[in-house]
């Protein structure tokens with residue numbers, strides 16, 4: 001049984017590690033697929049393939065030729081394109097499919113969230129919120145803010161951005177989470193941040209900035225998730241393992 005896990009997230013890594021532990025009693029061959037956006041290495045006792053498949057047709061071809069028996073989409077909630085392609089490929093091939101996507105954060109007491117459907121809306125919201133902004137959105141979407149010339153941005157990302165991001169006035173922090181709420185609070189204070197822009201990624205690794213913003217009573221422009229694909233979905237690694245064990249035992 002060949003299981004393909006579309007990754008690029010901590011959850012994908014946690015899932016494949018947990019499944020690897022079970023391979024002594026289950027005949028699974030595990031393959032982790034990464035887009036290749038970062039240079040991070042994920043050493044482990046499983047196969048890794050890196051790079052796009054070549055769209056929907058390329059993915060279908062890959063799934064059929066390996067062949068893959070179960071497709072698990074454990075990509076980031078904002079990795080919209082690959083997730084819809086994954087579901088479309090599995091659906092077209094009648095292949096068992098599961099999506100692992102952690103639950104979104106919910107605003108709590110003391111949070112000052114402003115919901116935005118996308119980056120364009122988020123950029124528009126900033127006009128009334130201040131001029132010193134923590135853009136905690138990664139590097140791919142920075143160009144959406146490039147027209148805000150009179151702003152100053154603290155921009156955090158894992159890898160050096162492309163040239164478009166360098167046009168934004170401010171400072172680039174190259175760092176990878178998890179981040180503690182205490183250090184996030186210090187960061188916001190150090191740079192006199194007036195508002196935070198975040199994607200509603202969910203999970204604990206990057207939640208520290210939300211806690212810090214709450215403590216400092218700063219507004220957070222929270223970008224909502226894109227629509228998920230249809231198909232079975234679970235929110236935790238534990239639920240994914242239970243589902244995969246049931247699938248492996250032929251229960252569906």
Ligand SMILES: NC(=O)c1ccc[n+]([C@@H]2O[C@H](COP(=O)([O-])OP(=O)(O)OC[C@H]3O[C@@H](n4cnc5c(N)ncnc54)[C@H](OP(=O)(O)O)[C@@H]3O)[C@@H](O)[C@H]2O)c1
Pocket residue numbers: 006007008009033034035037050051052053054055056058059074075076078079080081082083085138140199
């Ligand atoms: N978007 C985020 O905020 C975010 C945050 C953290 C991590 N990530 C991770 O970064 C990767 C890229 O995210 P994205 O938002 O750029 O994706 P995307 O826009 O949904 O996908 C763009 C293209 O990248 C390729 N691709 C994406 N994920 C892949 C994977 N795991 N394995 C093989 N090919 C993949 C596919 O190329 P083809 O069409 O050629 O197959 C896909 O069509 C994902 O693995 C995601 O989990 C994303």
